[in-house]
Amino acid sequence: MELITVRELFKEKEKFAGKEVTVGGWIRSVRDSKTFGFIVLSDGTYFETLQVVYHDKMENFAEVSKLNVGSAIIVKGELTLTPDAKQPFEIQATEIIIEGKSTSDYPLQKKRHSMEYLRTISHLRPRTNTFQAVFRVRSLIAYAIHKFFQERDFVYVHTPIITGSDAEGAGEMFRVTTLDLDNLPMGEDGKVDNSKDFFGKATNLTVSGQLNGETYAMAFKNIYTFGPTFRAENSNTTRHAAEFWMIEPEIAFADLEDNMDLAEAMLKYIINYVLENAPEEMAFFNQFIDKELIERLKGVAGSDFGRVSYTEAIELLKEHNDEFDYKVSWGCDLQTEHERYLTEKIFKRPVFVTDYPKDIKAFYMKLNEDGKTVAAMDCLVPGIGEIIGGSQREEDYDLLTGRMKELGLNEADYDFYLDLRKYGSTRHAGFGLGFERCVMYLTGMSNIRDVIPFPRTVGNCEL
């Protein structure tokens, strides 16, 4: 079928003016008088809707006038510019083909629905303004991320989803199995015989692709992952999901400074890409979700990010300890209240906090010369706090295995990872960006359930 999209019509209305066009879409509203009527039509390709005017010269005038919200139709007609009206043009329909009717009990009537209600109909909510905007922007952010890294010749690596290791260390894991839970094979020790499982051992869903990603950075220099990760954590908050996507670049022959430069360039690139490619959606968010959104994002895109060591940050925050629920002192982990205070009140722009105490960070982070801190970095942004976490990695075999011993980690589980430090090790660094957190940040949406098409949280795995 030769259909024109609503996006094409808006982008090139001059070209189509006075011409006959055919558009397919879903009815947002119909109102009719005796001899003519108006239809507001959405075809999902553009945030703005299309106005269709139809007349009683049509055979099915009465039938069209009775169509319910949500019905699918194909409209043929002439595009007429309407410079004096609210909308820039309309279609004077000569024919309307009814593809599929809707019903009067269609769950999305023309009124405001609560986010909570819309979550119960995740298969229909993308038809609303809010979720049209959210999920188109989500798609654009994903593409901006690929585009950013590919333009810089990074290699996209699909790290595995099912992992035989429980050594990723970032959280509670989901078990993956083909064993029949009602009829488990038992070993002689009275425990489940995992050797009978699909992979010949117990396997889980990944919590991070980083360790695998590092192996590819040691071959391609610059790589990134972009895939789903999982946490089986029993936390029912607005910011946690059991299944979410993560981007994890890893760069070789690079240190913490290079890592921060990369993270800063990436965030600015994403923001600019979305502001440029989804202006209608961003204006909608700014009007209905968060009045300061666009100003804040433009501020981030236009400022040089601050850089401050954890030790300095603690000194700065200590002066305001009376304003915090949790008082800070050297050695403590930063809470969201501290992070937001740093970026919103003290720096008034995004800021990297670097060189955290080694005891509050992961084993693979590079030990600094002070012997107390590691070359970690967290990127804090106004309105949210931490959005990116990363580090330079410990490339020294002896220091790394020493740290693993301190923490009681089993070296055999990390053979492949230690090989990287035996065979041509080099300074390298990387970070992780939670994709959904990034979408929340760019849209102003405050609940992670509303930026994931079909969210998975404790007790919730619908559709």
Place this chain on the structure above:
Amino acid sequence: MELITVRELFKEKEKFAGKEVTVGGWIRSVRDSKTFGFIVLSDGTYFETLQVVYHDKMENFAEVSKLNVGSAIIVKGELTLTPDAKQPFEIQATEIIIEGKSTSDYPLQKKRHSMEYLRTISHLRPRTNTFQAVFRVRSLIAYAIHKFFQERDFVYVHTPIITGSDAEGAGEMFRVTTLDLDNLPMGEDGKVDNSKDFFGKATNLTVSGQLNGETYAMAFKNIYTFGPTFRAENSNTTRHAAEFWMIEPEIAFADLEDNMDLAEAMLKYIINYVLENAPEEMAFFNQFIDKELIERLKGVAGSDFGRVSYTEAIELLKEHNDEFDYKVSWGCDLQTEHERYLTEKIFKRPVFVTDYPKDIKAFYMKLNEDGKTVAAMDCLVPGIGEIIGGSQREEDYDLLTGRMKELGLNEADYDFYLDLRKYGSTRHAGFGLGFERCVMYLTGMSNIRDVIPFPRTVGNCEL
């Protein structure tokens, strides 16, 4: 660190000629005479390697000369054009910093290793020529797919990985659970009490995002998915993996013709993108993996794909039944031998086979007017057979539920899917492209384990 990549040097050698550059990379080989030596260096950004010349004026001349293959170094020196030599330029090193040594037992010595051996060191094999080429091309194909759909304003949808439905119907599933297998909660019926599991019920890994994807096509018109899918099938072949990525576009207000047009345009776009952006890698595959690769791909990119109905295809194949292990007759499913015969011998180009008997296809495919066949399409390509499978979907509520009853499917499991046929249903279509099969097709690699960074197959889940 301000490093220039080998890719940049090759792309702009004139610009760098006579200038001092700094490059980090890994040693592929070293050979020295008394007063000078040669290093072949790879930094992973470009398929070609960099020649470095170093001299005994360097303090660490002896140490450098003893470096093992795989060592990481940083080289400073002047880029000198060498128009008469095999390589277009070399670096006359003034300084070599040793980042990380390798050892004499480095598993990748300068010789041919078997694919089987390299599979046992999946963390190191991307350092070899073959896997440098495979995994850069894999990355480029992934990007080409995003680029193709985004340029056409398709919305990228992350359909869920963990699913509460076992209704996707495409194969054996992996169970996902947080229950302690050694201490399962039992219900009164003596069976495992799945209500105690993380999501309050039994959940599995997805086998297809299509049904979820359709819900988004009914909101955005044109969408695509690109994510991991899973099959717990006990098949140990060169073409099956338990974890693989799939692309599933879905288009609304579109029929089977539109679907074929889209698939054909996509395949041609991917091929052209890779030929243009990875000429060195493709030349390597053509020389060492498959001598007809580039000619075949150019043929596909340059030809109009054939289109033939299943019924006509059966008539054509029947004439050659003496050449087949499995004889064809109307109603049978096509085997790879038939598919390849059609595309390689009869059509001598890619061909879509359409309108298969309904009994060998899925329940959601649109019934044709003949009542016997469905609007399915398989795309067959020379050298491999089926690479894409898709269909127009049944948009009629009564026909769809009728077909589900015939097949004994439980309607309650498909409530959300049937809603799409109640509220503004429209003709729509989609297809699935197995990403790894696509990578195999474009690289000539014959084992799926060699196009996945960390492959998962029966009994194998390493790293």
